[in-house]
Amino acid sequence: MIHDLNLMVAGPQGSGINFTSDTFAKVMAREGYHVFTNAELFSTIKGEHSYFRVRVCKDMIRSYSERIDILIPLDAKSVLLHLKELSHDGTIIYEENLDDPRHAAIPYKDILQTVATRFGKALSELNVMKNTVALAGATKMIGLDKEKLKKVISENFASKPKIAEMNNAIVDEVYAEFGQTRTFDLEPTTYKKRMFINSTHAVGMGKIEAGMKFQSYYPITPASDESNYLESIMDKYDFVVEQTEDEIAAINMAIAAANTGLRSATSTSGPGFSLMVEALSYAGMTETPVVIFYYQRAGPATGMPTRHEQGDLKYALSAGHGEFPRVVIAPGDHKEAFYDTIEAFNIAEKFQLPVIVLLDKAMAMSNYTVDPFDLSKITINRGKLILSETKDYLRYRFTEDGVSPRSVPGIKGGLITVAGDEHDEDGHIFTEDADNRIKMMDKRMHKMTSVLKEVPADLKVKFYGSPTNKKVIVSWGSAKGPILDAMEKAKDVSFLQIRMMEPFPVEEAMRYLKGKTIIDVEQNYSGQLADLLREKTGLEASTRILKFNGRPMAFEEMVEVLSKPKMEGREVLTYD
Amino acid sequence: MISTVSPPAKPQSYKTNVEIDWCPGCGDFGILNALVLALQELKIPNENVVLTGGIGCSSKIPHYVNVNTLHTLHGRSLVQAQAVKMANPRLEVISASGDGDGLGIGSAHFVAAGRRNVDLTYILFDNGVYGLTKGQASPTLPYGEMPKSIETENIKFPVNPLFLGLASGFTFVSRSYSYNIKHLKETLIRAMKHRGLSLVDVMQPCVTYNNINTKEFYDPRLYDIEKEGWNPVANNESEYKQKVPQAVLKSLEWGDRIPMGVFMDYQTETYDEKLQRLVPDYGKKNYVMDPIDSSGKPLNDVTDLMNSFS
Numbered sequence: 001m002i003h004d005l006n007l008m009v010a011g012p013q014g015s016g017i018n019f020t021s022d023t024f025a026k027v028m029a030r031e032g033y034h035v036f037t038n039a040e041l042f043s044t045i046k047g048e049h050s051y052f053r054v055r056v057c058k059d060m061i062r063s064y065s066e067r068i069d070i071l072i073p074l075d076a077k078s079v080l081l082h083l084k085e086l087s088h089d090g091t092i093i094y095e096e097n098l099d100d101p102r103h104a105a106i107p108y109k110d111i112l113q114t115v116a117t118r119f120g121k122a123l124s125e126l127n128v129m130k131n132t133v134a135l136a137g138a139t140k141m142i143g144l145d146k147e148k149l150k151k152v153i154s155e156n157f158a159s160k161p162k163i164a165e166m167n168n169a170i171v172d173e174v175y176a177e178f179g180q181t182r183t184f185d186l187e188p189t190t191y192k193k194r195m196f197i198n199s200t201h202a203v204g205m206g207k208i209e210a211g212m213k214f215q216s217y218y219p220i221t222p223a224s225d226e227s228n229y230l231e232s233i234m235d236k237y238d239f240v241v242e243q244t245e246d247e248i249a250a251i252n253m254a255i256a257a258a259n260t261g262l263r264s265a266t267s268t269s270g271p272g273f274s275l276m277v278e279a280l281s282y283a284g285m286t287e288t289p290v291v292i293f294y295y296q297r298a299g300p301a302t303g304m305p306t307r308h309e310q311g312d313l314k315y316a317l318s319a320g321h322g323e324f325p326r327v328v329i330a331p332g333d334h335k336e337a338f339y340d341t342i343e344a345f346n347i348a349e350k351f352q353l354p355v356i357v358l359l360d361k362a363m364a365m366s367n368y369t370v371d372p373f374d375l376s377k378i379t380i381n382r383g384k385l386i387l388s389e390t391k392d393y394l395r396y397r398f399t400e401d402g403v404s405p406r407s408v409p410g411i412k413g414g415l416i417t418v419a420g421d422e423h424d425e426d427g428h429i430f431t432e433d434a435d436n437r438i439k440m441m442d443k444r445m446h447k448m449t450s451v452l453k454e455v456p457a458d459l460k461v462k463f464y465g466s467p468t469n470k471k472v473i474v475s476w477g478s479a480k481g482p483i484l485d486a487m488e489k490a491k492d493v494s495f496l497q498i499r500m501m502e503p504f505p506v507e508e509a510m511r512y513l514k515g516k517t518i519i520d521v522e523q524n525y526s527g528q529l530a531d532l533l534r535e536k537t538g539l540e541a542s543t544r545i546l547k548f549n550g551r552p553m554a555f556e557e558m559v560e561v562l563s564k565p566k567m568e569g570r571e572v573l574t575y576d
Numbered sequence: 577m578i579s580t581v582s583p584p585a586k587p588q589s590y591k592t593n594v595e596i597d598w599c600p601g602c603g604d605f606g607i608l609n610a611l612v613l614a615l616q617e618l619k620i621p622n623e624n625v626v627l628t629g630g631i632g633c634s635s636k637i638p639h640y641v642n643v644n645t646l647h648t649l650h651g652r653s654l655v656q657a658q659a660v661k662m663a664n665p666r667l668e669v670i671s672a673s674g675d676g677d678g679l680g681i682g683s684a685h686f687v688a689a690g691r692r693n694v695d696l697t698y699i700l701f702d703n704g705v706y707g708l709t710k711g712q713a714s715p716t717l718p719y720g721e722m723p724k725s726i727e728t729e730n731i732k733f734p735v736n737p738l739f740l741g742l743a744s745g746f747t748f749v750s751r752s753y754s755y756n757i758k759h760l761k762e763t764l765i766r767a768m769k770h771r772g773l774s775l776v777d778v779m780q781p782c783v784t785y786n787n788i789n790t791k792e793f794y795d796p797r798l799y800d801i802e803k804e805g806w807n808p809v810a811n812n813e814s815e816y817k818q819k820v821p822q823a824v825l826k827s828l829e830w831g832d833r834i835p836m837g838v839f840m841d842y843q844t845e846t847y848d849e850k851l852q853r854l855v856p857d858y859g860k861k862n863y864v865m866d867p868i869d870s871s872g873k874p875l876n877d878v879t880d881l882m883n884s885f886s
Contacts, residue, residue, distance in 0.1 A: 195885035205878040211868025245688035253659035260663035261864035380869035409644035419647040
């Protein structure tokens, strides 16, 4: 019996590696297993070497493993590159003969020829279905009912029934002809309904649940998957997704739609966010409730567009000229991405300020199983929005909490004047009165105090593990998964997940970290959260565990570094 | 502290009581007056009008008009105006920009706006200089000119707003003159009534920095193309295709005679109609007024979406 099974599909981009791994993952998820995937691809559409990992386990898993049990290379290069990662008792499914006892020899040609003949096709036309041969070989070795695989294939090719039929014929042939010499007996599990999603789906669903009506975006990896998902469902859920001419337009449109009264957002990555920065400052000044979903990728400049990094924390915190209030939050998994999305809109409208939700490539492209969201605990708070006739209205009226009643166009008696210049309570700009400036700055900046007081506690930090442990990890975002998985082995470490970086939860951080040995874990070069922690609390991380090769952290390398008897000040992880 | 808040405007008035800080004699005044007259004539309730501005002298106009106003960023007036209209198609949306704002820093939005054809009116305050930063050459300053405010002659070719508007897909393209209030008011009314994206390019002297394109320059040169027989209306796509090149030719005239009037008036699918093809309820439901929650509980339910991932 094996506890967790790791499958890798590798090959040139465009050869069906995504389809193969995704189909396998779905089949296993439907068996009731927890499934975690990791996608490593090039910034091209066809040709370059890419690989997908699928990890399957009856218990919760949140990271990928360095070990490969079943390797499906779709070209010779993939054999050369990944055979070294294959475990001793693993198997490699490959069409050509290999001088390796682990090679599973499936009669690829015979199978494809049989099916080609049956469907009146040339053998060459079935070349693209080689991956199905390998996939069926893998599921047979796992002992999976072939009908379950065929069902998922049929669903994936719902619009192309002929293709589905041919692929399923291949499955039948493999199950009949492949006399496998070994099996993989996974510890059994019982079925539980789960979603197999990534954060772009979670955020998308969160936006719909939150009542978002307008999203603008400019195509960019890895953020646009979210907008494209929303586009595919906007007819049913009645909202607008607008693809703009650039990110400057995207943020300005989101701001204008927000000031017209809609919950609105934009989604982007680092280069796009850079173009949005002037308008971010404008949103702060004009007290506009706009939400920016920021999917980080490896920078700087164009960097590695399809690779992972958490390199933009300090940038998100400080981007924009002048001083203005903003909220920066970072979910650490798909579930948090869903709930945080809704909370981001609540915070934005309640305090009338821009909110940045920091995500990353690993979250955007790593699909894994998640329990269905609990919709009963969701609330919507639109703050001081006025949607009926009013009088004596001033858009920037001074109030106790710094938040003014917010009218929108179309409200009788509630004309708004929105201005990015310093303004009076009425929004007009022909004052540069010194006292007014002080009052307006106080008004806006005071919101940060209110945010700290009023946001739910678990949106600020979350603590995992025993409070008595001497060693405490601090980290954020998607590093959470590998950390929690590794803590099941390294039991002498606890974990403080920082969820809100601006305003920074100083009190909570001090409560959990004071007097502890702090280990910072981040997927960037310098340890930006550790710097922030020092700035805000004076607390210093004794170790910074960092990874910046563009790949997320693997389970084993996290365990290994946390188990070191003595860690260096800087520990760099390199697994790819 | 003395409150600097201006006394409120009379509810029905389209003018605010905010003190105007344009230079005496500025062409902006003519545009402001014509716009206020047009709004008075159309009698659209103040709360249903949104006026956006960018950054620059002319882009301060939102503060002087008693409607909803968004004083946006440099170059972003038109892009924000489009989003306002998309967010709430019931609003009358007007966008103001200077030539630098609209065709320099904002030119990408100008072109993209033509592709959408959002139903709004875009007023281009066209004076050839960046007034608020003391008169640098703007994208519409004619080639080789050297107004007193710039250090060297202008060695860049000018952008022709009418030509660019026609090329980008604006469905109503016009030019008027800030000292001809009657023509300007009538043109603005036609632009606002037009269903689709309207451009009103307004020839407008900058009395402080541009000593070339002055009232004395424009008065004898501007002529009304419609009075000379030009019919801008295109009733269908084939008429439109036939009229565009002719309108472009007219737009290229500059010199002893400078054309004004409506160059193109073509009624075709607006962006809200196009959006309705993608989102069937768009425009039928009111995104602003329809609630998204009931006592704090969301009205949307993503259960079906969650199921689609199992």
